[in-house]
Amino acid sequence: MAGFSASQVPHVRTIRWWLISIAALIAIMVLVGGATRLTESGLSIVEWKPVTGALPPLNQEQWTQAFDAYKTIPQYRELNAGMDLAEFKTIFWWEWSHRLLGRVIGVAYLLPFLWFLWRGALGADLRRRLWLIFGLGALQGVVGWWMVASGLSQRVEVSHYRLATHLVLALLIFAGIVWTLRRLVDQPSLTGSAAVPARLKITGVALLVLTFVQLYLGALVAGLRAGKIYNTWPDIDGGLIPSAARLFFETPWWRNLFDNTLTVQFEHRMVAYTLLVLAVLHALDAVRSRAGKAAINGAVWLAAAVALQATLGIFTLLNQVPTALGLAHQAVAIVVLTAAVIQAERLAARQPEPASQKLVLPVTQIG
Template sequence: MTALSQTRHKELRPVRWWLIAVAAMIVAMVLVGGATRLTESGLSIVEWKPVTGAIPPLDESHWIAAFEAYKQIPQYRELNSGMTLHEFKTIFWWEWSHRLLGRVIGVVFLLPFLWFLWRGVLTSELKKRLWVIFGLGGLQGAVGWWMVASGLTKRVEVSQYRLAAHLMLALIIFAAIVWTLRRLSDRAPVLAASRLRVTSWVLLGLTFLQIYFGALVAGLRAGRVFNTWPEIDGALIPSASRLFFEEPWWRNMFDNTLTVQFQHRMTAYVLFALAIWHVIDAIRARAGNAVVNGALWLAASIAVQAALGILTLLHQVPIDLALTHQAVAIVVLTLAILQVERMKPRGAALTERQLDLAVGKAA
């Protein structure tokens, strides 16, 4: 590495720590969002005020007004009609904390980003990536309200479709930050057989799909039924008449609690089997310690996640197990991203030549 490159990497160190902080805050927000869902607190704030909504009720009259607004929606009338003001405050604080954390993440991302732009620290490639991430963050706020709005008029809970979209967008943003962080490193690329790269991409895609199915399970509360394993509805594979009784058939994959839970289970089995195969293939191909260890860690995390999923199901979704299950899902996703990235050629990364040119322009 040249002297100019060393200077450039030193300048990028604050960028790395900033992105790590944002990624950590996104993880925290996903977990707070999970707790908000599990405590059925997500509809406690019936307005979307991006700026003034950061201020909670400050006196008793404001609390009463917020509670009265909540009383107008179906969830209160059909599920919580005996709720006290004290109980309302509990669910209010969960939703308010979730929204506040989203606002804080926006500020923590935007202000340093503008500072780095002004200082000329960022390359053109990095600027593009970060602007896309910022745009996705703004979209996520709108998707969050779109999700909440689905439960304010006719439903007593939010739409499982919109809940899944909200979670997936959060994790896409998280994945983009993790990927960007890895591409900022100056490590040498790991040479690996093309089939290993393909398998790693399939594992990443299946991980996203499995998390999406998990979000549908959560949105439908499908984890609170069929609380047996390995059988489901009294069989290893339920009858087609039970899995696909809704018309058209594909709606069962999103609306039928049995089908949604079954496909979540089956995808877990496929994901675990493929992860084990990836480990064996990496060892047989002599892919190197980085790839083999990455495959081992990924398979181990999937095994832990599967065990947590089974325990969560058997115990009928206690909050502590459910949140741990959600947290480990993020660990699995992170390890899947890292496994893909470590085998990807670095042509699109910030090469030493690009760094030198950027420093020369700044000088």
């Protein structure tokens, strides 16, 4: 297998299953994080204790102390005043579970990684990739607390900017692992002899980039609670396209792109339409170009996932983001991202179609 010495090849299967497990844990953590946000539980733990915080309150006195700490922040005073201890425990367990998963992922990643390093099981390229993913994971822990801290003093919720950063970084780590997993598969057996046009590679990368843009906008929508307003479709604020005065009334104008709930939701809708159209065109192009069974199937499945996600997004909006639909929308977003990463990597691994092959005709067909 390319990139591995003879002594490293026997470890590849184990490395694959390890990375699959980490990717699955990250996906679960993203969904738990979504539930934590939808249930307004993210500020229930007001301290960051990376080691001792792994243990929840173990007796009545500790529960009282945790609840009293929560009572000191604006969210309790302005949104949850009068909450009893039983209600506090409900939101506490969501946030504690989210943080516990983060710790589990850290340990599940670091210990096997160190073992593989000790055994010399990693090729140089793979080793660099895995160190980068580890660094991003460590940064994610810091970003998570940076996000929570934004809601502890003057706000009743976390900053939507920091929420979006936290989510996109988690999904970037997830995408990095999926891409790395693809590179662990023996490439010749995947690509075969079929070549693909350069434009198909370009649209594959564009779909992946656009997916990340949409994920960021979705996080802004969530952080601004923008999904709970303008709950009509296909019109928004009385028309297919809102008036410019409504879309751009804040100054400077660019703040509307991130802070104006109408503008952010409108952006999210427009990017969704663009993503769907591009995914369908990409699939049609893959079929027309005879790009090979794997590339065609990947393009079709990606288009189907985007279509399902768009449909689910509409129902989620029309119903004002109930928890079940909100989590389903987030889960399918992970499916779309996975399909986009796999398709982009698959096309990147293939040789582009030589220009000469597009021009040469059999002699019998000339004239």
